[in-house]
Amino acid sequence: MRQQPRGDSRGILDPRRLLRDVRFRRRLPAAALRPYVELYWLIDWELAEPFEQQVLPHPAVNVVFQRGGDGRETAEVAGVGRELFRITLTDTGGVSGVQFRPGGFRPFWRRPVAELTGGRRPLAAAVVAGRRPCAGTDDERCTALDDLLLAWDPLPDPSTAEAMALAEEIRVDRGVLRVDDLARRHGTTTRRLQRLFLDQVGVGPKWVIRRYRVQEAIEQAAGEPVDWAALAADLGYADQAHLVREFTAAIGISPTAYARSLSRPASVR
Secondary structure, eight states, rough: SSSOOOOTTTTSSSHHHHHHSSEEEEOOOOOOGGTEEEEEEEEEOOOOOOOEEEEEEOSEEEEEEETTTTOOOOEEOOOOOOSOEEEEEEEEEEEEEEEOOOOTHHHHHSSSSSGGGGGGOOHHHHHHOOOOSSSSSSSHHHHHHHHHHTTOOOOOOOHHHHHHHHHHHHOOOOOOOOOHHHHHHHTTHHHHHHHHHHHTSOOOOHHHHHHHHHHHHHHHSSSOOHHHHHHHHHHHHHHHHHHHHHHHHHHHSSSHHHHHSSSSSSOOO
């Protein structure tokens, strides 16, 4: 079992700026929740001027608690976001968020997760039950999240376990480029995988493959200078132009323009 939360910056645009201007941390949930929950993410800020952050969402549901400067908290469920997410932070505040594994919210929601895709819904007061996950120390905030999710009483399901394993395979195995290949590898059909992913993850497997590839390209751009043609081949794109089209469609600017915009000197080929 993992001892540390994931340390990559996948999906976060200009991660160095985020870490410089606000307090961003990741924590693991209680052991009983780790089959379903990827990590908790905590953010706090005291800003003299507005701060805008952009994120290309993972194929995952988030439960988000936000505290404003007046101390009041809001709570919502955010379905898988298909579009680039933008948020502007002002003054003081904090967020305590739960990022579920792709498919991991299904045992809590107990309905097709596609119902949530692209939307945000207030979390029922009965579920929150007076807890304040944005208050206190990091340990206290994580304990409040643990208590809330454990009280939700997730129901294990073999279909959930299968969908989570397939989504993780897509994430870590760059050789997974086509849904029909993935189906053959597991002795099933593309039609069944489509139904499974829509029910459990909220989006289809082809969308998951494409999103993880673009996120990988974004993360590479934030590191050392990138050979875009080589990266395109490594990620399974038809050619560099194909990578550029998908990257630009996802975040609105080309890979080289994004690399130049980062909070560091950028040099790309």
